[in-house]
Amino acid sequence: MKLIRPLLFHFLLYCATETLGVKIQSVPGVNSEGVIQTELEKTVSLVCQSDGDHESQADEELVWKRNGAAISLTEENKKGHSSVCVTPIIYEDNGATFTCHLSKNATVTASVTLNVTLEEEAVLVLQCDIWANPPVFSVSWKLNGSTVDLLAGGFSVTNDGLTSRLTAKKMKKSLHEGTYQCTAESPIYGGHSKQFIVAVTEKTLKVPLMPMIAGLVVVCLTALLAIASRWDKITKCCK
Incomplete structure (x- = not known):
């Protein structure tokens, strides 16, 4: 036991x-x-x-x-x-x-x-919720600790009072990869920030597989039809 x-x-x-x-x-x-x-x-x-x-x-x-x-x-x-x-x-x-x-x-x-x-050339959209009462008096965006250069990076910023959006239509690894920070300043609540870590991969070449297969099938069928149409001549030459 x-x-x-x-x-x-x-x-x-x-x-x-x-x-x-x-x-x-x-x-x-x-x-x-x-x-x-x-x-x-x-x-x-x-x-x-x-x-x-x-x-x-x-x-x-x-x-x-x-x-x-x-x-x-x-x-x-x-x-x-x-x-x-x-x-x-x-x-x-x-x-x-x-x-x-x-x-x-x-x-x-x-x-x-x-x-x-x-991937590179993709559209980047980052969004911060900024609604507050009373409203925030300023919103700023930074990339790797520095103010976002709208012109150099091809960025645009929109603000509708509820959200602030930072957009880049065609991303490049050298320009757009890094840590983004959105900061909203409120007269009562002070500053509040949100961070985004953006990793950009190089664009991969995507080969359209189905059109390639279809093209190969057409070429093979054309070759077979050509051989079949001249089969008699080919056999005579081989005798």
């Missing part, structure tokens, strides 16, 4: 450990550092499920958060298996951390972070 109790204790401990766990699966996949690489206008699908025995999974209620803020879920999307879809991907999703945890135990958690990459 002395040998059975420790074994039974370890078995129960193992079951409890298996039940109290969550894991996140994603499309596209997540790397070993918990980062999902994606691009603008793409879709990221996240699925969280309790990682334990099958019977307990169906009863575990799950909670999703984005950067610490709760995501609203339907009741049928909470128990044991919960999905979140991020579409279309915008640049504000860059660096966003999605966390899933058990409702009854927030320490049992799993998380992934989005990394949105931009």
Whole structure:
């Protein structure tokens, strides 16, 4: 009996450990550092499920958060298996951390972070929410600590009182990569800033595969038809 109790204790401990766990699966996949690489206008699908025995999974209620803020879920999307879809991907999703945890135990958690990459010649749009009462009296944009050079970088800034947008129509790695900072100054609340880290990759040459295949098929068929039409002459020459 002395040998059975420790074994039974370890078995129960193992079951409890298996039940109290969550894991996140994603499309596209997540790397070993918990980062999902994606691009603008793409879709990221996240699925969280309790990682334990099958019977307990169906009863575990799950909670999703984005950067610490709760995501609203339907009741049928909470128990044991919960999905979140991020579409279309915008640049504000860059660096966003999605966390899933058990409702009854927030320490049992799993998380992934989005990394949105931009190609050269893509359109860059950065946005700051600046609504305040009383209104802010100034909004400034900086790139790598210096005031954004609108002319040199081909930037434009718009401000509708609610948001301030910094736009560049054709990005270049040498001009647009770096850390951006938007700062809004309020007469009551002082200055508040938001940062964006923009990584630009070199534009890849995308070869249109289907037109190439179609062209090769046409060339091959033309050659075969030419051979077939002159087959008699070819056979006579070979005799």
